[in-house]
Amino acid sequence: MAYANALAVLADPTRRKVFERLRAGPRPVNALAAGLPVSRPAVSQHLKALKDAGLVEERSEGVRRIYSLRREGLMELRDWLDTFWDDALAAFKEEAEKPERSG
Amino acid sequence: MAYANALAVLADPTRRKVFERLRAGPRPVNALAAGLPVSRPAVSQHLKALKDAGLVEERSEGVRRIYSLRREGLMELRDWLDTFWDDALAAFKEEAEKPERSG
DNA sequence: CTCGCATGTAAGCTATCACTTACCGTTAGC
DNA sequence: GCTAACGGTAAGTGATAGCTTACATGCGAG
Numbered sequence: 001m002a003y004a005n006a007l008a009v010l011a012d013p014t015r016r017k018v019f020e021r022l023r024a025g026p027r028p029v030n031a032l033a034a035g036l037p038v039s040r041p042a043v044s045q046h047l048k049a050l051k052d053a054g055l056v057e058e059r060s061e062g063v064r065r066i067y068s069l070r071r072e073g074l075m076e077l078r079d080w081l082d083t084f085w086d087d088a089l090a091a092f093k094e095e096a097e098k099p100e101r102s103g
Numbered sequence: 104m105a106y107a108n109a110l111a112v113l114a115d116p117t118r119r120k121v122f123e124r125l126r127a128g129p130r131p132v133n134a135l136a137a138g139l140p141v142s143r144p145a146v147s148q149h150l151k152a153l154k155d156a157g158l159v160e161e162r163s164e165g166v167r168r169i170y171s172l173r174r175e176g177l178m179e180l181r182d183w184l185d186t187f188w189d190d191a192l193a194a195f196k197e198e199a200e201k202p203e204r205s206g
Numbered sequence: 207c208t209c210g211c212a213t214g215t216a217a218g219c220t221a222t223c224a225c226t227t228a229c230c231g232t233t234a235g236c
Numbered sequence: 237g238c239t240a241a242c243g244g245t246a247a248g249t250g251a252t253a254g255c256t257t258a259c260a261t262g263c264g265a266g
Contacts, residue, residue: 011114023187029243042225044244063233063242071187078184084126084177145255147214166212166263
């Protein structure tokens with residue numbers, strides 16, 4: 001059910017912006033916070049949330065913490081999305097929940 | 104930017120549950136609310152949010168409102184997700200944001 | 207028309223969330 | 237050791253989101 005966490009974390013616009021910035025490659029906190037309309041501690045908090053959800057990973061480089069994307073964290077979300085196009089599953093579930101029909 | 108709305112709407116567990124129930128086929132509000140730990144008005148409110156986000160659609164059938172999935176509403180979200188695997192785009196953006204490198 | 211079911215809407219409450227400021231630990235350079 | 241830069245954490249605050257109850261609306265049956 002990691003997709004649930006991913007959805008919750010990515011729902012916030014600022015946090016999503018931080019996440020999207022990482023698409024361009026690994027970045028230290030300073031760079032991620034630059035230009036955003038929130039303070040640096042706010043970005044730190046967002047990064048923590050992203051990390052807890054498995055969406056980013058962090059490594060130390062001297063005094064900096066370099067954050068990078070973790071695409072595996074998005075995979076469950078993608079899989080979940082795909083279940084809405086899986087017509088076989090949908091049909092099965094429909095029958096399972098409606099053992100009898102009036103028509 | 105419809106994916107932003109989709110993310111925000113699907114982030115709530117109860118609302119997501121309602122949405123997932125629709126995977127099994129069109130349902131009236133009553134059926135969607137049955138068994139959920141929240142009141143029926145709460146479900147109505149969730150359905151409104153889902154509808155506003157383009158994730159469900161609604162049609163009247165006598166006194167009932169039949170809600171059904173709208174997969175198009177999920178497409179933008181899926182496309183957005185895919186951008187995180189698009190390495191060409193990622194490389195391009197990386198270069199665009201870093202015109203010079205120390206190496 | 208009257209009654210009842212199915213559903214949307216309004217108002218109010220509470221918990222949560224994102225933000226800010228202040229502070230602390232850590233690393234690098236002199 | 238002293239200082240400066242990077243960044244994580246704590247405490248407090250205001251806004252928002254989801255929930256509930258009460259009420260309004262619309263359709264169908266008799």
